[in-house]
Amino acid sequence: MTEHPASPSERAPDTRAVRGEILYFTGEPAALGDAAIAHFPDGLLLVRGGRIDAVGPAAELLPRLPSGAPLHDYRGKLILPGFIDTHIHYAQVDVIASPGEQLLNWLQKYTFPAEARFADPQHAAAAADFFCGELLRNGTTTALAFATVHPGSADALFAAAHRRRMRMITGKVLMDRHCPPGLCDTGTTGEAESRALIERWHGRDRLLYAVTPRFPATSSAEQMRAAGRLFAEHPGLYLQSHLAENRQEVAWIARVHPEARSYLDVFSRFGQLGPRSVFAHCIWIDDEDRERMAGTGAAISFCPTSNLFLGSGLFDLERARAHGVRIGIGTDVGAGTSFSMLQTLGEAYKVLQLQGQALGAAQAFYLATLGGARSLYLDGRIGSLAPGCEADFVVLDPAATPLVARRIAGCATLAERLFVFMTLGDDRAVLATHVLGEPAWRR
Incomplete structure (x- = not known):
């Protein structure tokens, strides 16, 4: 595949949509469990003026998309906060x-x-x-x-x-x-x-x-x-x-x-x-x-x-x-x-294993997104895909490598797939990165 940055000519009108499997955190999974996870297997982000305008099931939000608004279709891929x-x-x-x-x-x-x-x-x-x-x-x-x-x-x-x-x-x-x-x-x-x-x-x-x-x-x-x-x-x-x-x-x-x-x-x-x-x-x-x-x-x-x-x-x-x-x-x-934050999370898991501590996949990705935003006092702006947040997000490819594809094909849960990404993933797993809703890098 050819890698290249997105050019200014690709910048689109004020409202756009992004479709795919969407995941972000509303709290800390280690404390709140599944209640901390927002997950839409076929989801849609509506982005207006560089911020998340709405997020939810694609079937519910597609009718709200203005005529002619660009739609980035990442179905089969996982969309997370940057x-x-x-x-x-x-x-x-x-x-x-x-x-x-x-x-x-x-x-x-x-x-x-x-x-x-x-x-x-x-x-x-x-x-x-x-x-x-x-x-x-x-x-x-x-x-x-x-x-x-x-x-x-x-x-x-x-x-x-x-x-x-x-x-x-x-x-x-x-x-x-x-x-x-x-x-x-x-x-x-x-x-x-x-x-x-x-x-x-x-x-x-x-x-x-x-x-x-x-x-x-x-x-x-x-x-x-x-x-x-x-x-x-x-x-x-x-x-x-x-x-x-x-x-x-x-x-x-x-x-x-x-x-x-x-x-x-x-x-x-x-x-x-x-x-x-x-x-x-x-x-x-x-x-x-x-x-x-x-x-x-x-x-x-x-x-x-x-x-x-x-x-x-x-x-x-x-x-x-x-x-x-x-x-x-x-x-x-x-x-x-x-x-690579994916590789870094994988090493974090190992550091904690050596101390008899467990790092669940959801908690790991929380630390790399909303947890980081909270440490910077920027939650509410970044680290989430909730409405009102700045529309920075990353698109992960479950077929990034033959090994990742084979391993993810055998996963039964979201947590298992996340763990594969953080254990086997690296820069090749990143299909695209969007900044304020616009493509800033893509593979």
């Missing part, structure tokens, strides 16, 4: 599959040299275009992404996402110590450059800004205070960072901040905990930290492929859920090994 990646590094695409190191050595050997190249605006623009294309090719329509310390890297990613009308949350990295000179800003310049980017991009169409201290070891107290100040001053702003990914890293933070009770406490002392703060990994935290995250509204991004690849540890989903922490899924490319 995937939401809550932690990914767009500047690390060129170091994905770089072997042989754990976190801190991996940063020095691979990450920092790759990120230094983003001082070149042309390199940043080309990488941003490739990155957004890969997200869409894998069915991901929203991402919370790290750029680099260079303001132009954030400009490039915002611009690439804006051209595709994607919902993108990103920001320049804040890093003023313990890093190569070419990747080092200062407390003053980092804050000033972030403010300029916020003014330029935050709230522009579907774009949102994230204050981005890499982690407390690479930001001085001055810079951490500035990050907390920015986070507090601007309504709707995000904050993203890394937390307790690797034991060596945790020990380093303890040496740098002996006054703090825990790694999480460092962020708290600098005013960085709250709604819309998202911390990747959170492997080596305790129940007091989990309780604090839940109480402040902070969220965790579970990054299974990265945690396994770097040998960081196993995320305890059961404990995080028990304390009521908001949780999404992150691919964490480039330590993560795939842009």
